[in-house]
Structures are given as structure tokens and as C-alpha cells.
Amino acid sequence: MTSYPHHPFHLVELSPWPLTASVGALSLTTGLAYWFHNNSTHILIMGLTILMLSSYQWWRDISREGTLQGFHNPLVVTNLRWGMIFFIVSEIFFFLSFFWAFFHSSLAPSVEIGTQWPPTGVTPFNPFQIPLLNTAVLLSSGVTITWSHHALMNKNHTQAIQSLALTIILGVYFTFLQAYEYMEASFSISEAIYGTTFFVATGFHGLHVIIGSTFLMICLYRMLKFHFSPEHHFGFEAAAWYWHFVDVVWLFLYISVYWWGG
Numbered sequence: 001m002t003s004y005p006h007h008p009f010h011l012v013e014l015s016p017w018p019l020t021a022s023v024g025a026l027s028l029t030t031g032l033a034y035w036f037h038n039n040s041t042h043i044l045i046m047g048l049t050i051l052m053l054s055s056y057q058w059w060r061d062i063s064r065e066g067t068l069q070g071f072h073n074p075l076v077v078t079n080l081r082w083g084m085i086f087f088i089v090s091e092i093f094f095f096l097s098f099f100w101a102f103f104h105s106s107l108a109p110s111v112e113i114g115t116q117w118p119p120t121g122v123t124p125f126n127p128f129q130i131p132l133l134n135t136a137v138l139l140s141s142g143v144t145i146t147w148s149h150h151a152l153m154n155k156n157h158t159q160a161i162q163s164l165a166l167t168i169i170l171g172v173y174f175t176f177l178q179a180y181e182y183m184e185a186s187f188s189i190s191e192a193i194y195g196t197t198f199f200v201a202t203g204f205h206g207l208h209v210i211i212g213s214t215f216l217m218i219c220l221y222r223m224l225k226f227h228f229s230p231e232h233h234f235g236f237e238a239a240a241w242y243w244h245f246v247d248v249v250w251l252f253l254y255i256s257v258y259w260w261g262g
Contacts, residue, residue, distance in 0.1 A: 010071040017058035024051030059218060066235065067227045077234050084238045088245050091208075095249050098201040099256065105193045106261055112192075117261065119192040124262035130181045131258040134174055135250065138209075141170035142247045145216075145240050152223075153230050164220050167243070171213035178206045198257060205249055212246050215239040 027047025034043050066072035072080070106117040114120035125131055144167040151159035182199075189199040219236045222228060228236050 008073055008075045010065070010073075010076045012065075015058070015061065017054050017061070021051060021054040021058065024048070024054055027051075063222060063227065063235070066232075067222075072232070072234070077232075080234055080238070084241060088241060091245065095201070095204070095252075098197065098204070099252065101193075102197040102201065102257060102261065105197060113194070118194050122191055122194050123186045124194075124198075125181065125185070125258060127254070127258040127262055130177055131254055134177050134181075135254050137170050137174045137177065138247050138250050141167045141174070142244060144170065145243050149237070149240050152228060152233060152236065155230055157223075157226075161220065161223055164216060164223060168213055168216050168220060171209055171216065171243075174209055175206065175213070178202070178209075201257060202253060205246070205253055208246050208249070212239070212243050215242060 024047050027043055028051055029047075031041070031044030031047045035041050105113075109115050109117045109119070118124050144163045148160045148163035148167065151157075151163060187195045187198075189195050216239050219228075219239045222235065
């Protein structure tokens with residue numbers, strides 16, 4: 001005889017994916033360090049493979065719980081919203097530490113870097129070339145993701161898919177532009193405090209763009225499968241929040257690191 005809970009909360013079943021994802025993440029970071037020191041990518045590839053497979057299985061289970069099994073009732077969705085909000089707040093403080101390091105070094109340059117910013121011998125990027133193009137690309141992607149959300153709310157499935165696909169294309173284009181910018185850089189991450197703060201801040205932002213693009217690709221697949229409705233689409237809404245956060249962080253990076261700091 002099946003017993004039903006007398007509360008509106010969703011108590012998740014036992015799942016192996018948090019454990020396997022943790023093993024994959026540990027192998028990934030260990031593999032990165034091993035790659036840096038020994039020029040071998042075996043552990044890195046193994047960790048990345050475990051993490052990708054675990055993520056796929058975990059996302060599949062959550063999608064089933066929310067879409068097919070109906071476990072994501074209004075109270076559960078509210079808690080998911082708060083969870084996403086707190087996650088984005090933690091990400092804000094994550095990037096705040098990079099901006100703190102940048103301004104700490106740039107507002108009062110030390111003797112070791114020639115008492116000037118950028119340091120002596122460092123040629124920064126022209127903020128009106130690729131960085132400005134990347135800014136236009138990300139701002140445009142913010143418009144297209146909002147367009148997709150409004151189309152979904154108005155039951156225009158075709159426009160929602162088209163604008164979401166356009167957002168993903170813009171995100172991938174941004175990643176390619178940033179990779180080209182890194183290849184053309186006249187300085188490296190070991191180039192005094194400027195190179196360190198520049199590549200760490202912009203590099204982690206680039207990683208967040210890749211994660212956000214993957215998030216949106218999953219949403220596009222689910223949208224093609226008609227998993228979202230105007231009343232029930234928090235998975236897509238969370239991805240849109242995350243993407244807008246990535247946009248805002250880039251604006252601060254462009255103004256402070258590229259324009260003012262260069």
C-alpha cells in the first residue's frame with residue numbers, strides 16, 4: 001500500500017550523482033594541477049568525463065522530478081528560487097574578491113611594479129576593439145534571453161526557441177572572441193599583479209559564460225521537448241537569471257579592468 005506524505009515538500013530520493021560529481025570535480029582539479037606540472041592530461045580528461053556524465057544523469061533526474069513526476073509544486077519552486085538567489089549572491093562575492101584585488105593594486109601601485117598602473121612593460125588591451133565587441137555581444141544576448149522569456153510567457157513557442165538559440169550562439173561567439181583575445185595578449189598571467197588579476201578575473205568570467213551557455217543549451221533541449229509552460233518554467237528562469245548576472249559582471253569588468261584599468 002502506497003503512503004503519501006502529508007506535507008508539500010519534496011524529499012528527494014537517494015542519489016549517487018552528488019558523490020560521483022564530487023569525485024569528478026576532485027579529479028578535474030587534481031588533473032589540472034598534474035597537467036600544469038607534468039604536461040599530462042589523463043587525469044584531467046577522466047575527471048571531466050566523470051563530471052559531465054554525472055551532471056547529465058543528475059539534470060535528467062531533476063527534469064523528470066519537476067516535469068513528469070510533478071514534485072515541483074509552488075512551495076518547492078519558491079524554495080528553488082531562494083536557492084538560486086543565494087547562489088547568485090555567493091557568486092557576486094566570488095567576483096567581488098577579484099575586483100578587490102584589482103583595485104587594491106591599481107589605486108596605490110607599489111614600488112615593485114614601478115609605482116604606476118599598468119605596470120612598467122605591460123601593454124594592456126585596447127578597450128575599443130575586441131572588449132567593446134564582446135560587450136555588444138553580451139548585451140545583445142541579454143536582450144535575446146529576455147525576448148525568449150517573454151515569448152514563453154505569451155505561449156509563442158517558436159519565438160522562444162529561436163531567441164534562446166540566438167542567445168546560445170552569442171554566448172559561444174563571446175567565448176571564441178575571448179579565446180582569440182587571450183592568444184593575442186602581449187602579457188601573461190605571470191606578468192606582475194596586472195597579469196594575475198586580469199586573467200583570473202576575466203578567465204573566471206569566461207568560465208561562467210561557458211557554464212551559462214551549457215545551462216541554456218539544456219534549457220533549449222527541454223524547450224524543444226515541451227517541458228516548459230507559461231506557468232511552470234523555473235529551470236529556464238534560473239538560467240536567465242544566471243545569464244543576466246554574467247552580463248552585469250562583464251559590464252563591471254569592461255569598465256574597471258579594460259577601460260579604466262588599462
